[in-house]
Each structure stands twice: as C-alpha cells, then as structure tokens.
Amino acid sequence: MTTTSSAPDTPAPTAAAPRRYVITGGPSSGKEEVFEALHERGVPASVGEIAREVYRRHRERLGRHLLVGDRTAYSREVLAGFVDEYRAHTGGHYFYNRGIPDGYGWDRFFGISPYTELEEAARTYRYDAVFVLDPLDDFTSADDLVWAKEREIPRVHELIVQGYYDTGYRPTFVAADDAPARVDFILNNLPTRFA
DSSP: OOOOOOOOOOOOOOSSSEEEEEOOOOOSSSSHHHHHHHTTTTTBBOOOOHHHHHHHHHHHHSSSSSOOGGHHHHHHHHHHHHHHHHOOOOEEEEEEEEEEHHHHHHHHHHOOOOHHHHHHHHHOOOOOOOEEOOSSSSOOOOOOOOSOGGGHHHHHHHHHHHHHHHTTTTOOEEEEEOHHHHHHHHHOOOHHHSO
C-alpha cells in the first residue's frame, strides 16, 4: 500500500541548502531501476550502492564470501561509506541509495547489536525524507552479492523499515510499480519542492 502525502507549498531550497533523501527497501525492491530512472532525468543521486561495493572489496581481499565473523568489520566499513557520502553532499537535492539507518536492519538480520558509532551517526547525520520501496513480486537478482534468500526478503525489508522508525523517521512507502512511476511518486512527495 502506498502512503501518500501532499507536498507542502514551501519555497525551493537555495543552492546552499542541502536536502537529503533516502531511497531504500529490502532486496528485490527495484532500487537499481529507480536510481537509473533518477539519473536519466538528471536528478542528483548515488551511483551504485555503498554496501555492495564494500562487500566486493571484502570478497576480493578474503577470496570468499563473508562469514559470520567478518560481518562486524563489514558493517563498520559500510557505515563509514554512508557517512562519507552524506558529508560529501553540501548543497541542493540529493538521493541516497540506502542510508545510515539501513545498518540497523542489516545488522539485526546478521545478529549484530547496534554499536556506538552507528547510534551516533544515526543521531548526527539526518535525512530530510525517507522513501521505502515496497518489494516487487519476484526475486530476480542474479547478483550473488545479495545475502538474503528469497524466503528471507520480507524479514530483511521489515528490519530495514524498523531501523528507520527506531531512529525517528516516518518513511513514505512507494508501491511496487515501474521505475518511472515510482520516481514520479517520490518527486511529488518531497517535503520541499524539487527544482
């Protein structure tokens, strides 16, 4: 179900005012296609997904997939990437492919308790809005980087969403649809006008 809200009639932010928006969701939610659609429209947004890039580096270094004992170091490196991306954006609108509170969901899924750096980052680096993509009907990713099996997708999605609620956000849910329609919905539901 899509939660709708009308965008308030507020002035567009100045070029100096950063506006940060997260687009997130569990595996097989269609984030990659949504970000491709944002880029096609010239909307400033993440290129790639930090967690996947960190995973690739770990896998190349270790010569294998991550094991349980590797996950804490992986989580901390992903957090550092999220913080670096947040700090790099200094003006205008920007859409992030996942955000810091995603760490709560993935860490819970992997049995890791929240740690001080994650909690501090979630308090310090705040986003203006969070959009959660509802899962698509099928699990079509051939990408071996996705750790969740098809039967685990709903649980991962729930944990990610809970991470945002736990850190004080009220996400807007974006129904399963084609990427251009989802982007239209997101842009029409920003808390500040997109210019």
